[in-house]
Amino acid sequence: MNIILFGPPGAGKGTQAEKMISHYNLPHLSTGNIFRENIKNKTELGKKVTLILDAGKLVPDETVVELVTDELKKEKYKSGVIFDGFPRTVKQAEELDTYLQANGENIDTFITLNVPEQELIDRILSRGQGRSDDTPEKIKTRLQVYRDETEPVLNHYKNKDVVKEIDGVGTIEEIFERITSALS
Numbered sequence: 001m002n003i004i005l006f007g008p009p010g011a012g013k014g015t016q017a018e019k020m021i022s023h024y025n026l027p028h029l030s031t032g033n034i035f036r037e038n039i040k041n042k043t044e045l046g047k048k049v050t051l052i053l054d055a056g057k058l059v060p061d062e063t064v065v066e067l068v069t070d071e072l073k074k075e076k077y078k079s080g081v082i083f084d085g086f087p088r089t090v091k092q093a094e095e096l097d098t099y100l101q102a103n104g105e106n107i108d109t110f111i112t113l114n115v116p117e118q119e120l121i122d123r124i125l126s127r128g129q130g131r132s133d134d135t136p137e138k139i140k141t142r143l144q145v146y147r148d149e150t151e152p153v154l155n156h157y158k159n160k161d162v163v164k165e166i167d168g169v170g171t172i173e174e175i176f177e178r179i180t181s182a183l184s
C-alpha cells in the first residue's frame with residue numbers, strides 16, 4: 001500500500017505518520033527528515049540543501065526525485081510506503097507516478113490534512129523543535145511556497161480519484177481515527 005500524507009507545514013503530517021507506521025506496519029519516507037539528517041551529518045547532499053531549507057524554499061525537483069527513487073530501492077519499502085513531505089510539486093508527482101508505474105505500482109490513497117492557516121502558524125511556533133525554518137518570517141515563506149507550488153499536487157491526485165480529505169483540527173487521536181476510517 002502506497003500512501004501520500006499531504007498538507008501544509010504544521011498540518012501534523014509527521015505526527016500522524018508516526019502513528020500510521022505502527023498501525024499499518026509501513027515504513028515512513030519523509031524527505032524533510034532525510035534532508036535534516038544529511039545537514040546534521042554534513043554530507044554532500046546536506047551541504048547542497050542547507051541554505052534552501054533555512055530559507056524555507058524548495059529543494060530542486062531533480063535532487064528530490066533522485067533521492068526518493070534511490071531510497072525506494074531499499075528492501076524495507078517492498079510492501080509499500082507512507083510519503084510525507086513528498087511530492088511537493090506537480091513535477092515531483094509526475095515523476096513519482098512514472099517511477100511507480102514502471103514498477104507495476106501506484107498511489108493507493110492520498111490523505112490531505114485540512115488546517116486553517118492561523119492554527120498552522122500557532123502550531124509551528126509552539127512546537128519548539130528548534131528548527132531554523134520555524135521563525136515567523138520563514139513560516140510565511142513556507143506557506144507561500146505551499147500555496148504556489150505544492151497545493152496544485154492536490155488537484156493532480158484529485159484527477160486520479162485517490163484523495164481523502166481529512167479535518168486536521170482536533171486531538172492527535174481524533175485525527176488518527178479519521179485517517180484510519182478513511183483508509184478502511
Ligand code: ADP
Pocket residue numbers: 008009010031032033035052053054056057058059060064084085086087088089092133142
Ligand atoms: P514542513 O512540512 O514542516 O515544511 P518538511 O520536513 O516536510 O517540513 O520540509 C522541510 C523543508 O525541507 C522544506 O521547507 C524544503 O526546504 C525541504 N523539502 C522537504 N521535502 C521537499 C520536497 N519534496 N521538495 C522540495 N523540498 C523539500
